Structure formats: structure tokens, C-alpha cells
Amino acid sequence: MDQSHLHLQLNNRLPLGICVLDAAYQVLYWNDFFSDRTGLPFAEVQGKNLLELFPQQARYLKKKIDSVLVLNNASFSYWEHQPHVFPFSSSRPITGEETLMYQNIEFLPGECDDSAVRTVCLVVQDVTELASYFQAEQQLSARLEQESAELKVLNEKLSMAQSQLLQSEKMAAIGQLAAGVAHEINNPIGFISSNLQTLQDYATRLLKLTVFYEKIVSKTANETFLALQRDIQQRLQFDFVRTDLPELLSESIDGIDRVAEIVKNLKAFSHVDNAQWQPANLVDGLENTLKIAANQLKYHVEIHRDYAADLPEVYCQPNQINQVLLNLLVNAAQAMDHKGHLYLRAWQQDQSVCIEVRDSGPGIAPEHMSRLFEPFFTTKPVGSGTGLGLSLSYSIVKKHHGDILVQSKPGEGASFVVCLPIAGPAAANMTGEDRAML
Structure with a gap:
């Protein structure tokens, strides 16, 4: 052989x-x-x-x-x-x-x-x-961590339901982690992003300068200069570098922007920033938030509105409530693949004002319903979502002593309802006689 x-x-x-x-x-x-x-x-x-x-x-x-x-x-x-x-x-x-x-x-x-x-x-x-x-090891670690959290919930024996207690514990732990992470990496992200933007500008100028030099050499019609130019560009693989450099810088800037967005969400999630409490019109906030989410909704999403007249203002932190509404609107648009029908409703229910965001998407799988508000849980592809949106929304609504409810059947879309006490958290636990005095 x-x-x-x-x-x-x-x-x-x-x-x-x-x-x-x-x-x-x-x-x-x-x-x-x-x-x-x-x-x-x-x-x-x-x-x-x-x-x-x-x-x-x-x-x-x-x-x-x-x-x-x-x-x-x-x-x-x-x-x-x-x-x-x-x-x-x-x-x-x-x-x-x-x-x-x-x-x-x-x-x-x-x-x-x-x-x-x-x-x-x-x-x-x-x-x-x-x-x-x-992956099996990761799943085992996650399962062990979840079981440990559940045991902790059972041992605490608080008055609220077990699922709500588990959520609160996770929110507290992740909130502390998020605050530390946001504080530690926010500054490096800032100067890296600034440097990359500057580097992109410098690269653009240098490439323009090389084009200018190429034109000058070409206009001389000097064969020696032209041959030297071709030789050095070939040896340095300049054509490849010229096309690859802007793409590398653009990808790097996009990556650092994504990291900055994650840090921003972590910062909001941990309530690092304080917001002022004041009376606010939730319908006005919803309409303003619609403008922010316009790029997610325009062209292919038809919006249907049903707002009750003369709704009272709600004592709340408007910026944070608008963040909740933005998360619900963006999730609805993405669930419908940015095309379909979006139904918005607002009404007063007892001493609360309620906002409903309902979409005509494929709905939520039953096995996902119990995990929707868990930090970092997402059904989106890897890299497309942080899993913080709904958990952040849950935390904000609970801080306002309100409720966020979800209903969905596969194939029939999903409905999220946010109800907030009109007089704010201080009035949420009052008796009927107390409320009558407000």
C-alpha cells in the first residue's frame, strides 16, 4: 500500500x-x-x-x-x-x-x-x-438554584402566596447584583464607547486622506509613483483593510451600545435612579410612550383605542410607569412580528385606574406563564433580549402597590393589565372608610 x-x-x-x-x-x-x-x-x-x-x-x-x-x-x-x-x-x-x-x-x-x-x-x-x-450542567445548576430559592421561600412562611414570595426574593437578590454591576461597569463602558466613536471618526478621516493621496499620485501620471503605490498597497493588503476596518468598528460600537443598554436596564431594575412622585394622567403617558415605540409599531401594526372619559390622575412615578407601558408595547409588537392589531384600553375600577395592552400575536405558551416575571427569563433568541423587561415592570407596579395581570391562550394573543391605586401606595391598604375621607 x-x-x-x-x-x-x-x-x-x-x-x-x-x-x-x-x-x-x-x-x-x-x-x-x-x-x-x-x-x-x-x-x-x-x-x-x-x-x-x-x-x-x-x-x-x-x-x-x-x-x-x-x-x-x-x-x-x-x-x-x-x-x-x-x-x-x-x-x-x-x-x-x-x-x-x-x-x-x-x-x-x-x-x-x-x-x-x-x-x-x-x-x-x-x-x-x-x-x-x-448545557446539561448549566440546566442542573439552574435547577439546583431554583430549588434552593423555593426552599428559602417555604421557610419564610410569609402571608403572601408562594409564587409572589419567590418573585420578591429573586427581585431583591438580582436588584442588589444589578446595582453593583451597573455602578462598576458604567464608567468603563462610557469611555470605551466614546473612544470607539472617536476612533471611527479618525479612521474615516484617514481613509479619506488615503483616497486624496491616491488621487494626487494618479494625477501626477508618474509610473514610478503609481508602481510604488500599487506595491505597498498589495503588500499591506490595503484593499482588504480598507473594507474590513469600518465594519469592525461598526460591529464594536454596536456591541458596546448593546452592553450599555443592558446596564441601563440593570440600573433601572435595581432602582438606582430616584423619580419624583406626582399626579399623572395614565392615558397621556400611554400616548407619549406610543410615540417612543413608534419605530416598533409603524406601518404594520393597527392600533385600536378604547379610553374611558374623565379618568382621574394617578399619584405615581410617571417615568417608571411609562417604562412599564413601553415594555408592554414593545413586547406586544415583537410577539406579533411587528404586524397585527394592538388593542389599548383604559378605565377606572373602584379606586384604581387600569390600562390594558392586548395583541393579536400567537399568545404565550402555558408552560411560560408562571415564569413571565422572573428576572432574565426570555423566549427570544439569544442576543435579542435581556429578560429584564417584565421583571422590571413587575417590580415597578408592586412598588406602586398595584397589580399586573396577564391572560393568554395559544393562538389568541396576550393581554396585560396594569391597575394602579389612584391615591398612590399610601392609600392602597386603606379601608373603605379611609378612602372616603380622601
Whole structure:
């Protein structure tokens, strides 16, 4: 058996995916790992463009491959950040169910000629087992933490219902954590964001300056200068840097803005900022909040209003109540995928004013109803929500001695009702005779 045949057999028996590409992304080789999971033997894909074989992943793959071709350095893709680059299936060792394969991928430079990379080798490792055990450990830790919190609630034996006590304990613990986190990282976030904005401005100016210099050199029509310019730009891979730099800065600014928004929510969640108590018209607050949420609601959401006339003002912290209404409006818009019907109602009920926000979305799954107001619980995709909106709303309403109620059936939308005592928290526990004296 010759050595090349031995290498081929070894490559095919390795529990790794191996794919070799040329600089035009054409497949020069892939082993049985790829063939078994795509149903495409190597003979059928030889010479074909990998980006066309995997169009949904093409943009990410191209960016990684280009990085290797341009910089002549290895690049990596880890499952924690990009779990399923290739749509391969795998079995979870814990449950045995078929699921998308969690992958670590190495992008390695292959043949080189005069510092130019001619081929790129992709090495795909199936880490579904590692990811499965890691996620199972996280679930176990969360379950143990939840059980510990529930035991603490039972031991306290307070007068309120068990679910409300559990919520209060979680709110207190998370509130203390949030206050510390917000205080510690708010300043670094501020100067990092400022520096990134300045750096983006500097980069824009420098790129404009290079364009100006290119025009000057071009106008001289001096072949020596033009050749020197082309040579230095080619050696520094300037065209790639010029296109990649603004994107890197933009992504970094977007990331720090998201962190700042999370810190802002944590700060509000822990009630770091004080707000003034005063009488306020809840309908006016709802209408003003609608304007803030306009970008979430415009074009495809039809709003229906049903406000009772001559509603009394409510003694409250208007900014915080508006934050509650904003959370409910944004959640409703996102639940409807920004298209559908939004029903807003306001009325007086005994000594309280109530606001209802109801949507025509898919509704809330029954298993999620009991967890809606838990801190950090969210049904949104990872990176799309912090899970603080409803827990913050719950905390604010309870601070006002009000109630927030939710009703939903799958397929029939969801209704959130906020009821606040007209005279404020001080009057919430008064008897009927006391209220008559107000």
C-alpha cells in the first residue's frame, strides 16, 4: 500500500471533517466525514464552489477563509459563538436525540507561494458531546438554584402566596447584583464607547486622506509613483483593510451600545435612579410612550383605542410607569412580528385606574406563564433580549402597590393589565372608610 493511499484512508477514518479549498473557494478535497453528512461523495463536489454548496453559511465562511488567505494565519470558529456553521446532524449523548451538530472549526493556511496562500484547509470537529454536557450542567445548576430559592421561600412562611414570595426574593437578590454591576461597569463602558466613536471618526478621516493621496499620485501620471503605490498597497493588503476596518468598528460600537443598554436596564431594575412622585394622567403617558415605540409599531401594526372619559390622575412615578407601558408595547409588537392589531384600553375600577395592552400575536405558551416575571427569563433568541423587561415592570407596579395581570391562550394573543391605586401606595391598604375621607 503506497503512502498516499495510506494517508487517504487515515483521513477518511478520522472523526474529523477535512475539506481543502483553493483561493477561489473550490473544493480540492473532502473526506468521508463531509460526504456522510451531506450525502455528496467527493467526486460530485470536486471543483465546486464551497460557498455555493452552503449558501446560507457563505458569508461567514467567506469571511473566515478570506482572513486566512489575506493574513496567512489560522482562524478559528468555536461552538460557543457559532454553534452550527455547517448544517450537519449529530446525536446528543445524554438524550440520544438527533440535533444539529455543535462544531469547532479550524481554518488553516495550506500551500504557500511567495507569501501568498494557495489553499485553505478546514478541519471540523464534532463537539456536540461537549456542548451537551456543558448545557446539561448549566440546566442542573439552574435547577439546583431554583430549588434552593423555593426552599428559602417555604421557610419564610410569609402571608403572601408562594409564587409572589419567590418573585420578591429573586427581585431583591438580582436588584442588589444589578446595582453593583451597573455602578462598576458604567464608567468603563462610557469611555470605551466614546473612544470607539472617536476612533471611527479618525479612521474615516484617514481613509479619506488615503483616497486624496491616491488621487494626487494618479494625477501626477508618474509610473514610478503609481508602481510604488500599487506595491505597498498589495503588500499591506490595503484593499482588504480598507473594507474590513469600518465594519469592525461598526460591529464594536454596536456591541458596546448593546452592553450599555443592558446596564441601563440593570440600573433601572435595581432602582438606582430616584423619580419624583406626582399626579399623572395614565392615558397621556400611554400616548407619549406610543410615540417612543413608534419605530416598533409603524406601518404594520393597527392600533385600536378604547379610553374611558374623565379618568382621574394617578399619584405615581410617571417615568417608571411609562417604562412599564413601553415594555408592554414593545413586547406586544415583537410577539406579533411587528404586524397585527394592538388593542389599548383604559378605565377606572373602584379606586384604581387600569390600562390594558392586548395583541393579536400567537399568545404565550402555558408552560411560560408562571415564569413571565422572573428576572432574565426570555423566549427570544439569544442576543435579542435581556429578560429584564417584565421583571422590571413587575417590580415597578408592586412598588406602586398595584397589580399586573396577564391572560393568554395559544393562538389568541396576550393581554396585560396594569391597575394602579389612584391615591398612590399610601392609600392602597386603606379601608373603605379611609378612602372616603380622601
